[in-house]
Amino acid sequence: MSFIQVRDVWQAYGGRSIIERVTLDVSEGEFVSIVGASGCGKSTFLRLLLADERPVRGTITVDGGDVAVEPGRERGVVFQRYSVFPHLTVRENIVAAEGFNTASGWLFGAAKRTSRERADAILARIGLNHVAEQYPASLSGGMQQRLAIGQALTAKPRVLLLDEPFGALDPGTRVQMHDFLTELRAETKMTVFMVSHDLEEAFKLGDRVLVFDKPRWDPQDPGLYGATITYEFDARDGGMPYQHILDRYPSLKPQAEPAPERLLEPA
Amino acid sequence: MRLINLSPSRPLAVFLAAVPFVAVLIAYAAGSEIRLAANPADKLLPALSTIQETAVRLFTEGDRRSGEILLWKDTWASLSRLLGGVAISASLSLVIGMVVGLLPMFRSLLSGFVAVLSMVPPLALLPILFIVFGLGETSKVVLIVIGITPFMTRDLAQRVLDIPHEQLVKAQTLGASSWVIAARVALPQVLPRLIANVRLTLGSAWLFLIAAEAVAAEVGLGYRIFLVRRYLAMDVILTYVIWITLLAFVLDWLLKQLSRKAFPWMEAGL
Structure with missing residues (x-):
């Protein structure tokens, strides 16, 4: 059984279908990019994965568990904006990833100290240790998103969901963030879903690229039908398919050919 | 240009x-x-020098009969009513506002009720308050509470609703319970708004206080103004008005400083 199972998921708001008949299997550790036109339900699909919304039909399960009814620690998220808490300093934002999980919301004594030490280690890893005492509003957009990713990863989710995480960043910062995310992924082996508007980004980072689009279109009532996964690309190995097919099917390897002696013989 | x-x-x-x-x-x-x-002998517009003399007398000389300085006594009585009423309103509106803003169940239960309640003209309730609570301190404090709590509650509930949904989702993905979200995400972000609300409603609070004191009181700034009106003592009235204005200004300034000191993250982006 696959790690994440999406089975025949439909979502509609007030009778308007947004997405329909989405079925998907994702293995643990895969990076799935989701692309598509604006308003095609990419973000809706991400919210469904997050359990922020519940589908009108169908189920989504992680590792064979129950269908989630609300967001939880299993699924981490980074949004385009508003992903960090503006009233907490950078370090407190990281500590919150552990502290929020307690009954009171605060850590005390030794737990607080060790959490702060871990937070400082994480800040050093994501290159924000020099601004640990500052508030997020004084950071640049790229730094805020690094903090948001660090915060999400501190909670050790099983799936990380990224909703256009780099959409508001300038191109240079965006490339840095790609490298940052690639490194983090190599370290954590996490399953990631990323919604993106940027095709290049989707193929560069993703193992798989899913395209959401409407397969049915009613010219009298464009909102009647929802979008679904219309294409799926294998984005590994620079987007070139079948690079490892011989590893999977060794029988396809060319047999050692007999020496072409006959050709050398004179007629 | x-x-x-x-x-x-x-x-x-x-x-x-x-x-x-x-x-x-x-x-x-x-x-x-x-x-x-x-x-x-005109009493309507006393000379500035007369007002100054009256002010010095009011602030320093005791009453001929009791020896107490009435202005300070009035100030103390009025401020304790005002601050008591505002403190009760602020606490009430914070609790109700947070509950209405965060919990959809309570939003359905209370938001309509609060909206209707805030339309009741508080001064029209003053007679009822005097009948129910008597002419003592309670009725004046309750008038202030009734006058400003619904407005503050509605505004705070709206502020809680204005917190980006993303933040609430994020907190949930970090494992926060409803209580933790209220205490660590919503409360710190609406507290600055609470102080701003108190600053905004202090004007109304003064209005309700002086109205209540004018109708029935034995001591208080509003009571004194309406008392000396009978003698056309414009110099006393003007001194009191300037004094009240000064008090209101200082209170406002103190709250502003408190907001700045207590919520440094508000200005981090500036």
Whole structure:
């Protein structure tokens, strides 16, 4: 059984279908990019994965568990904006990833100290240790998103969901963030879903690229039908398919050919 | 150059800020001068010097009968009513506002009720309050509470609703319970708004306080003003009005400083 199972998921708001008949299997550790036109339900699909919304039909399960009814620690998220808490300093934002999980919301004594030490280690890893005492509003957009990713990863989710995480960043910062995310992924082996508007980004980072689009279109009532996964690309190995097919099917390897002696013989 | 692009230099700005104050003073002094020239016993516009003498007397000399300085006694009585009422309103509105803003169940239960309640004109309830709570301190404090709590509650509930949904989702993905979200995400972000609300509603609170004191009281700034009105003691009234204005200004300034000191993250982006 696959790690994440999406089975025949439909979502509609007030009778308007947004997405329909989405079925998907994702293995643990895969990076799935989701692309598509604006308003095609990419973000809706991400919210469904997050359990922020519940589908009108169908189920989504992680590792064979129950269908989630609300967001939880299993699924981490980074949004385009508003992903960090503006009233907490950078370090407190990281500590919150552990502290929020307690009954009171605060850590005390030794737990607080060790959490702060871990937070400082994480800040050093994501290159924000020099601004640990500052508030997020004084950071640049790229730094805020690094903090948001660090915060999400501190909670050790099983799936990380990224909703256009780099959409508001300038191109240079965006490339840095790609490298940052690639490194983090190599370290954590996490399953990631990323919604993106940027095709290049989707193929560069993703193992798989899913395209959401409407397969049915009613010219009298464009909102009647929802979008679904219309294409799926294998984005590994620079987007070139079948690079490892011989590893999977060794029988396809060319047999050692007999020496072409006959050709050398004179007629 | 367009008028909208014309801004004053620093000295000019200070001068412009002073102009209305000086203009009012001059206008008053001139009017007072003209009336006093016609009738030296005129009580309507006492000379600035008379007001000053009265002010010194009110602030320093005790009452002939009891020996107490009435102005300080009035100030103490009024401020304790005002601050008591505002403190109760702030606590009530914070709790109800947070509950309405965060919990959809309570939003359905209470938001309509609060909206209707905030339409009731509080001063129209004053007679009822006097009947129910008597003429003592309670009815005055309750008037302030009834007068400003619904407005503050509605505003705070709206502020809680204005917290981006993303933040609430994020907190949930970090494992926060409803209580933790209330205490660590919503509360710290609406507290600055609570202080701003208190600053905004202090004006109304003064209005309700003085109205209540004018109708029935034995001590208080509003009571004194309405008492000396009978003797046309404009110098006393004006001194009290200036004193109340000063108190209101200082309270506002203190709250502003508190907000700045307590919520440094509010200004981090500036």
